[in-house]
Amino acid sequence: MNWKSDSLEKLFNPRSIAVVGASDKPDKLGALTLMALRSYKGDVYPVNPRLKNIGETECYPSISEIDEQVDLAMIALGPQYILPTLSECAEVGVKGAIIFSAGFKELGGIGEEHQRRVKEMADAGHIAVIGPNCLGAGNNNINLNATFFPHPTPMEGGSVALVSQSGGVTGLMIYRAADSDLGVSKFASVGNRVNIDFHDMLRYLRADSETEVICLFVEGTEYAREMTEELQKTTPKKPVIVFKVGKTPASREAALSHTGSLAGNSELYSAAIKQSGAIEVTGVGEMIDTAHILTMCRHRPSGRRVAIVTHTLGIALIAAQTLELNGIELPLPTEEVATKIQSMLNMPVEIPIKNPVDLLAQGWADPRIFAGAFKLILNEDQFDAVMIVFSPNYQEGIGGGVPIDEIIEASNKVSKPVISVLASPDTRKPPGHEVLEASGIPFFSSPQRAAQALANMLKLSR
Amino acid sequence: MNWKSDSLEKLFNPRSIAVVGASDKPDKLGALTLMALRSYKGDVYPVNPRLKNIGETECYPSISEIDEQVDLAMIALGPQYILPTLSECAEVGVKGAIIFSAGFKELGGIGEEHQRRVKEMADAGHIAVIGPNCLGAGNNNINLNATFFPHPTPMEGGSVALVSQSGGVTGLMIYRAADSDLGVSKFASVGNRVNIDFHDMLRYLRADSETEVICLFVEGTEYAREMTEELQKTTPKKPVIVFKVGKTPASREAALSHTGSLAGNSELYSAAIKQSGAIEVTGVGEMIDTAHILTMCRHRPSGRRVAIVTHTLGIALIAAQTLELNGIELPLPTEEVATKIQSMLNMPVEIPIKNPVDLLAQGWADPRIFAGAFKLILNEDQFDAVMIVFSPNYQEGIGGGVPIDEIIEASNKVSKPVISVLASPDTRKPPGHEVLEASGIPFFSSPQRAAQALANMLKLSR
Numbered sequence: 001m002n003w004k005s006d007s008l009e010k011l012f013n014p015r016s017i018a019v020v021g022a023s024d025k026p027d028k029l030g031a032l033t034l035m036a037l038r039s040y041k042g043d044v045y046p047v048n049p050r051l052k053n054i055g056e057t058e059c060y061p062s063i064s065e066i067d068e069q070v071d072l073a074m075i076a077l078g079p080q081y082i083l084p085t086l087s088e089c090a091e092v093g094v095k096g097a098i099i100f101s102a103g104f105k106e107l108g109g110i111g112e113e114h115q116r117r118v119k120e121m122a123d124a125g126h127i128a129v130i131g132p133n134c135l136g137a138g139n140n141n142i143n144l145n146a147t148f149f150p151h152p153t154p155m156e157g158g159s160v161a162l163v164s165q166s167g168g169v170t171g172l173m174i175y176r177a178a179d180s181d182l183g184v185s186k187f188a189s190v191g192n193r194v195n196i197d198f199h200d201m202l203r204y205l206r207a208d209s210e211t212e213v214i215c216l217f218v219e220g221t222e223y224a225r226e227m228t229e230e231l232q233k234t235t236p237k238k239p240v241i242v243f244k245v246g247k248t249p250a251s252r253e254a255a256l257s258h259t260g261s262l263a264g265n266s267e268l269y270s271a272a273i274k275q276s277g278a279i280e281v282t283g284v285g286e287m288i289d290t291a292h293i294l295t296m297c298r299h300r301p302s303g304r305r306v307a308i309v310t311h312t313l314g315i316a317l318i319a320a321q322t323l324e325l326n327g328i329e330l331p332l333p334t335e336e337v338a339t340k341i342q343s344m345l346n347m348p349v350e351i352p353i354k355n356p357v358d359l360l361a362q363g364w365a366d367p368r369i370f371a372g373a374f375k376l377i378l379n380e381d382q383f384d385a386v387m388i389v390f391s392p393n394y395q396e397g398i399g400g401g402v403p404i405d406e407i408i409e410a411s412n413k414v415s416k417p418v419i420s421v422l423a424s425p426d427t428r429k430p431p432g433h434e435v436l437e438a439s440g441i442p443f444f445s446s447p448q449r450a451a452q453a454l455a456n457m458l459k460l461s462r
Numbered sequence: 463m464n465w466k467s468d469s470l471e472k473l474f475n476p477r478s479i480a481v482v483g484a485s486d487k488p489d490k491l492g493a494l495t496l497m498a499l500r501s502y503k504g505d506v507y508p509v510n511p512r513l514k515n516i517g518e519t520e521c522y523p524s525i526s527e528i529d530e531q532v533d534l535a536m537i538a539l540g541p542q543y544i545l546p547t548l549s550e551c552a553e554v555g556v557k558g559a560i561i562f563s564a565g566f567k568e569l570g571g572i573g574e575e576h577q578r579r580v581k582e583m584a585d586a587g588h589i590a591v592i593g594p595n596c597l598g599a600g601n602n603n604i605n606l607n608a609t610f611f612p613h614p615t616p617m618e619g620g621s622v623a624l625v626s627q628s629g630g631v632t633g634l635m636i637y638r639a640a641d642s643d644l645g646v647s648k649f650a651s652v653g654n655r656v657n658i659d660f661h662d663m664l665r666y667l668r669a670d671s672e673t674e675v676i677c678l679f680v681e682g683t684e685y686a687r688e689m690t691e692e693l694q695k696t697t698p699k700k701p702v703i704v705f706k707v708g709k710t711p712a713s714r715e716a717a718l719s720h721t722g723s724l725a726g727n728s729e730l731y732s733a734a735i736k737q738s739g740a741i742e743v744t745g746v747g748e749m750i751d752t753a754h755i756l757t758m759c760r761h762r763p764s765g766r767r768v769a770i771v772t773h774t775l776g777i778a779l780i781a782a783q784t785l786e787l788n789g790i791e792l793p794l795p796t797e798e799v800a801t802k803i804q805s806m807l808n809m810p811v812e813i814p815i816k817n818p819v820d821l822l823a824q825g826w827a828d829p830r831i832f833a834g835a836f837k838l839i840l841n842e843d844q845f846d847a848v849m850i851v852f853s854p855n856y857q858e859g860i861g862g863g864v865p866i867d868e869i870i871e872a873s874n875k876v877s878k879p880v881i882s883v884l885a886s887p888d889t890r891k892p893p894g895h896e897v898l899e900a901s902g903i904p905f906f907s908s909p910q911r912a913a914q915a916l917a918n919m920l921k922l923s924r
Binding site: 027032035102103107108109110111150152153164165166167168169171172175176178179217219245246247248249250251253254255283284285312313314315316317318320321323324325330347348349351354355356358360361365391394395423424425426427428430445446447448 | 489494497564565569570571572573612614615626627628629630631633634637638640641679681707708709710711712713715716717745746747774775776777778779780782783785786787792809810811813816817818820822823827853856857885886887888889890892907908909910
C-alpha cells in the first residue's frame, strides 16, 4: 500500500498540474480553479477540447496531448467524465488527482457503484485521489492552492496540516488560521474519500518533514479502525488534534448525507481518539488555538501544573477557571517566593500571594515588578507552565506596560512553555505581540481561548 | 432607597465632571482620566491644589472652588484622601462619584472598616459611588468614558449595558463588543461596591430607555438575594445575560481577594440565574454574541425549533450539533416543502431533504435556488427561527453568492428571527454583512458562535 504516500507526495509537491475542464467563463469551476492557482510557480496546463487558449495560455485538447510529465490532475468535470479522465491519467502516469464533482457515494445506489469503479481505476494506476465531492487540497509552503476557491486571505506557509471531510470546514479552518497568523503546511478536503481517507493522510503527514501538528475535522469514516491505528502511530511523533462531529441526531443525519460517511457512535470515536493520544476539541476555533500553542511553544510541559501571573485578576480568574474545569492544577507558590513578591508590592497590609499571582496596580505601573515576580514564579519547580495575563498599553507616552524583553530573556533560560494573554480587540492586536510570538511565547487576546488551548497541550504531558 | 437610581442617572449623564487628583504627568491616573474624557462634550474641571493649569485648562484647588454645579466627581487619589473628598462632594451636591483607588475591603481588616465609613458618608450625601478598586464607568451614547483608560478602539453607542466587577473584564467586554460592531449604552466596573452593587445597577438599567439588553460579569456579591430579586423584576422587561465565575477552587479564591467578594456556591448562583429568567453564559465572547443577536433580531422566537438552510453542509452540521447540544430541536420540513426543494435541485436521484436543508452546489451557484428554498422554509409553521449558513464569495465577477435582497425581503414579512453565518476570516468580514445586519439579520463568521448565541436566545422563548 506504500504507493499512496508516494503519490500524495507528488500531489502535494507537483512540478506540473493539468486543469481538466478548464474554462474561460469566470464563474465556472474550471476558471475558479485556474484563478486559485495564480500563485503556484510550477507549470499549469489547461485542458479543454473546445478552447485553443484561455487568456494567453495554450489550452490542450486532452491530458495525453501535454508534452511534459503531469504530476497532478485537477478535474473540474461532471461525474460522468471522471472514469475516462482517470483512465487517461493512469496512462500518462499522473500520480495525484483532485475530483471536485459531487454525484458519487453520497447519492447511494448508482452513485456508490460509480465511486467503487473510480476507486478500482485509481488504485490500479496508483493515483491518490482527493475527493470526489470536495474542495481540493493545497501546500502553502509552495503557494499551491489546488482548489476551486481563490482564498480571500493570504495563505501563510507553516507547519500545521489541516485535513477535513468538508470543503466548507476546510475553508473555516483556513480562516481561523489566518486570524491567528498560524502557518499551514498542507491542507486537504477529503470529501467522499475514493482511496485517500484519514488514515492515509495520517500516514503521509506523519512522515512529512514540513508538518509538525496535524488537525482533523471528522464527520465519519468507514475506516475508523485504520484511523485509530494510524493515530496511535502518529501521536508519539506529532500531536494530532481531532474535531469529531455527528454527536447529535440531526448532525449525525447530516454527516451521512454529506460525504456518504457513517458518523457512527460518537462515544466510541471519542474513546478511540483519547486512547490513541490525540487531542479531542469541540470546535474549529479551539482546534486552531491548540495548534497555535503547540507549534509556537518550543517546550512541551512535563506536568499539568500552571501558574498565572497578572495585574488584572478578573481576567486571570477566567483563565484559572477554564484551566481547572479542564483538570489542570494551580498550586500555590512556595512561601519563600510568596514573601519575596509581597515585599516587592510593599503594601500597608500583608497581601496573600495565591495563584493567580496578582501584582495589583503595581504590576501594571512598574514593569520591573511584573518582570521580577514573573522570573520568581517561572523558576519555581512546582510549575510546569506559566501564563501571563496583562491589559496592555495602547497609548504612546504613558508609562507602564508588559516587560516584554525581560519575559523573553527569562523564558529562554527554562524549558517550560510560557503563554501570554494580552487582553485586546481582535481587530487591533496589541503592540509587542509579534515580538513575543517570534520568541516562542504565543499570544492570545482572550483568557478563555488561551487557557483552553494550554489545557489541551497540558493533556499531552505524561 | 430610590435616590440611587436618580444619582446614577446624574453619574451616567453628567453635565459636568470634576477630576479630583488631575495631573499633568502623562503616566499618572489623573492624566489618563483627563485623556479618557477627550471625547466628552460636557464641562471638565481638573482639581489639584498644586497646579494652576493643565495644558490650557484652568485647574481648581478644590472641588468647592468650582463655580458651576458638578454632577460627577472622578477621584484619582490614594485611599487616604477619599473620605475628605467625598465629604466635600456631599457639601456641594455632587451626585455621582467614581473611586479608582484600591486599598479598601479587598485588604480586609482596616480596609473593610475604611470602606464602611466611605459607604456611610456616600449614603448620607446620596452619592452613588462606582468603585472603589475599579476602572470606572461610561455612557457611549454621549461619548463619556469616565475611566482612566483611553480605549484603543472607538466606543460605539448602542443599547447593550455592560456591568462587571472587574475593570479588566470590563475592558474585555468592550473589546469583544468592538469586534462584533456591537453598540454599548452604559458600562460600569463596580469593583468593591461601596453602595452600588449589581442589584442597584439592574434597578437603574431596567428603567433606562437607552438600554435594551443587560450583561453582567459576576465574581460574587454579598447581596445575592437582592440581585436575584432585581433579576426577576428585570427579565420580563429586558434580557439579562450573566457570566458568573468562581466555580473552581483557584478562581473562587481569586474572586475573594480581588474585589472582596464571596464567590459563594456557584450552583446556587446558577439556579438563581436560571429561575430569574436570565441567560447564563460561560464566557465573555458568548455573552457579547448573545447580546448581539438579542439586540439585532427584531423578533423574539415563539418556540425552540430551528431550520438551517445551507449549501455547505459541513459547516451547517457544526451549527446543528451546537444547537442540539443546547436542547434546541431541528424538525424536518414538511413533505410538501421537501418535494418542492427536491424539484428545484433537479438531481438525477432523489435527494432526501432533511434539516439542515442542504442545497448542494446549486445553492451556491444559483442564488435563485437558495432564495427559493429559504422562503419555503421560512414560511413553514414548524420553525421558530431560521439560520442560513453560507460560504460567501469574495471574488468580484464570479457568479454565485448570498441572495441578500431576497433574504431580507422575505424575512421582513415574518415575525421570526433569521440569523446568518457567512464563513469568513474575522480579519476580513464578507461583503454584504452590513446590509444583513442593518435589516435585523445578525451576521456571524463562525457556525458555533452563531448557534450558541441563537440557542441562548431561544431559551428565552416560553
